Amino acid sequence: MTIQDKDLLSIQEVRDLIGQAKKAQKELANMSQEQIDAICEAIAKAGYDNRVKLAQMAHEETGFGIWQDKVVKNAFASQGVLEAIKDMKTVGVLSDNEETKVMEVAVPVGVVAGLIPSTNPTSTVIYKALISIKAGNSIVFSPHPNALNSILETVKVIEAAAVAAGCPAGAISTMKVPTIQGTDQLMKHQDTSLILATGGSAMVKAAYSSGTPAIGVGPGNGPAFIERTANIPMAVKHILDSKTFDNGTICASEQSIIVEENSRDEVIAELKKQGAYFLNAKEAEQLEKFIMRANGTMNPQIVGKSVQRIAALTGLSIPEGARVLIAEESRVGSKIPYSREKLAPILAFYTAPNWSAACELSIDILNHEGAGHTMIIHSEDKAVIRKFALKKPVSRLLVNTPGALGGIGAATNLMPALTLGCGAVGGSSTSDNIGPANLFNIRRVAYGVRELEELRGTDAPSTATVATDENKEALINVLVEKVLAQLQ
Numbered sequence: 001m002t003i004q005d006k007d008l009l010s011i012q013e014v015r016d017l018i019g020q021a022k023k024a025q026k027e028l029a030n031m032s033q034e035q036i037d038a039i040c041e042a043i044a045k046a047g048y049d050n051r052v053k054l055a056q057m058a059h060e061e062t063g064f065g066i067w068q069d070k071v072v073k074n075a076f077a078s079q080g081v082l083e084a085i086k087d088m089k090t091v092g093v094l095s096d097n098e099e100t101k102v103m104e105v106a107v108p109v110g111v112v113a114g115l116i117p118s119t120n121p122t123s124t125v126i127y128k129a130l131i132s133i134k135a136g137n138s139i140v141f142s143p144h145p146n147a148l149n150s151i152l153e154t155v156k157v158i159e160a161a162a163v164a165a166g167c168p169a170g171a172i173s174t175m176k177v178p179t180i181q182g183t184d185q186l187m188k189h190q191d192t193s194l195i196l197a198t199g200g201s202a203m204v205k206a207a208y209s210s211g212t213p214a215i216g217v218g219p220g221n222g223p224a225f226i227e228r229t230a231n232i233p234m235a236v237k238h239i240l241d242s243k244t245f246d247n248g249t250i251c252a253s254e255q256s257i258i259v260e261e262n263s264r265d266e267v268i269a270e271l272k273k274q275g276a277y278f279l280n281a282k283e284a285e286q287l288e289k290f291i292m293r294a295n296g297t298m299n300p301q302i303v304g305k306s307v308q309r310i311a312a313l314t315g316l317s318i319p320e321g322a323r324v325l326i327a328e329e330s331r332v333g334s335k336i337p338y339s340r341e342k343l344a345p346i347l348a349f350y351t352a353p354n355w356s357a358a359c360e361l362s363i364d365i366l367n368h369e370g371a372g373h374t375m376i377i378h379s380e381d382k383a384v385i386r387k388f389a390l391k392k393p394v395s396r397l398l399v400n401t402p403g404a405l406g407g408i409g410a411a412t413n414l415m416p417a418l419t420l421g422c423g424a425v426g427g428s429s430t431s432d433n434i435g436p437a438n439l440f441n442i443r444r445v446a447y448g449v450r451e452l453e454e455l456r457g458t459d460a461p462s463t464a465t466v467a468t469d470e471n472k473e474a475l476i477n478v479l480v481e482k483v484l485a486q487l488q
């Protein structure tokens with residue numbers, strides 16, 4: 001098949017899938033909350049029951065991560081997400097306030113386009129299907145080509161379970177021939193209502209430029225600041241647990257450690273004790289060349305690989321049992337690989353002279369990459385944490401927890417999610433951990449509660465006397481004052 005034939009096939013496939021998804025969504029829109037909830041339960045159960053098989057498939061196909069950790073991600077995306085959303089009201093009348101005389105009705109957005117990354121393919125499919133159906137929408141997936149088979153299998157098992165539980169056929173589907181042109185068509189099609197884009201920057205930018213409303217996830221690059229009051233052994237444990245989880249593929253995981261001068265030696269000793277290997281200057285330079293590709297994007301050869309695989313690839317000789325590789329760094333910038341996002345067990349290590357310098361440094365790192373995403377602080381001082389929270393350009397400031405598991409809401413009480421909004425500063429329309437509430441609109445039914453005479457009041461000039469522009473202006477001023485007084 002020529003490239004052109006493949007593109008045409010992909011585009012035609014997308015059009016067919018959207019047609020079926022639109023039809024199915026009309027049926028979903030007429031279902032009760034109970035019917036929708038039963039379908040979600042079936043999707044979660046199928047995802048959970050198949051969590052091991054799907055994790056192994058994703059690992060084998062992409063070569064990223066650790067399959068045992070992908071099992072945890074699949075369980076989180078199915079049962080964990082279901083637990084958080086099962087009691088949410090998402091269908092029909094959401095509220096009816098007798099006092100304010102405003103009633104709220106949920107309105108599904110329609111057909112969702114779900115772009116799936118190669119780093120968390122199966123878990124992201126289960127999660128996006130659950131939150132879309134819960135909000136009364138159909139979803140058509142666009143798989144990352146390098147994770148195609150595991151994504152197809154995930155869609156197959158959850159779609160079959162959903163249909164058996166009453167879901168209309170076509171409500172959950174996936175492109176089988178993913179091409180850039182086909183995905184472009186999915187994003188721009190007039191019947192696609194919303195794009196949920198999780199993946200590489202280029203794809204997320206394409207989603208924002210498509211003309212269709214989009215919720216995208218930009219790059220993470222969260223520093224972890226170990227403040228002087230931190231419980232250092234616990235902070236180090238959290239950072240290493242996070243950075244080694246699925247070999248660092250979660251975008252909320254730590255990318256650098258920042259310490260103050262006075263705790264530097266203690267933190268380094270603890271990191272070494274818990275399995276971190278500090279690269280010397282020559283080794284750091286050797287590894288640095290493999291972090292980015294020539295075009296400045298992350299090198300997939302190191303993504304989700306163990307330190308042993310990375311060492312073999314880069315010709316480094318490291319001690320047996322090393323869990324993460326750490327390079328001391330002092331610079332920040334797009335051409336400084338250690339200061340950027342590395343979805344691998346590699347960390348930069350910065351020393352700041354004091355607290356305020358650590359603050360400035362973390363802002364600088366985030367402003368170069370990862371603005372609006374996540375950062376982590378380890379501290380026992382609530383006043384410091386509050387102060388720290390006020391100025392950082394992130395949507396999630398995680399405290400005393402592993403970044404990867406805290407950001408997605410597994411180790412914190414944030415909304416469990418595998419798509420993390422990055423707010424306006426990160427180019428996103430929302431800073432939320434994306435859930436069903438981001439996937440329906442609200443129609444507000446508002447009863448009249450004031451008449452014009454009330455708004456006008458008794459001392460307003462009569463409309464009958466309005467003859468001149470001056471009078472008109474006087475009347476408008478009085479009316480504006482009355483309305484403002486009513487609203488206060």
Ligand SMILES: CC(=O)SCCNC(=O)CCNC(=O)[C@H](O)C(C)(C)COP(=O)(O)OP(=O)(O)OC[C@H]1O[C@@H](n2cnc3c(N)ncnc32)[C@H](O)[C@@H]1OP(=O)(O)O
Pocket residue numbers: 115116117118119120142143144145146178179180183198199200201202203217249250251252297298299300303343408417418419420
């Ligand atoms: C909560 C979370 O953890 S979300 C985590 C999500 N974050 C990420 O995925 C991190 C960002 N991702 C990346 O930087 C990259 O995807 C990597 C480094 C992980 C992998 O890199 P690669 O394997 O080279 O894949 P990359 O994403 O660059 O895409 C490869 C090709 O597939 C194409 N592609 C990717 N997704 C799709 C899609 N949905 N449909 C069609 N084509 C696609 C890309 O456009 C690219 O095409 P090109 O080679 O012609 O330019």
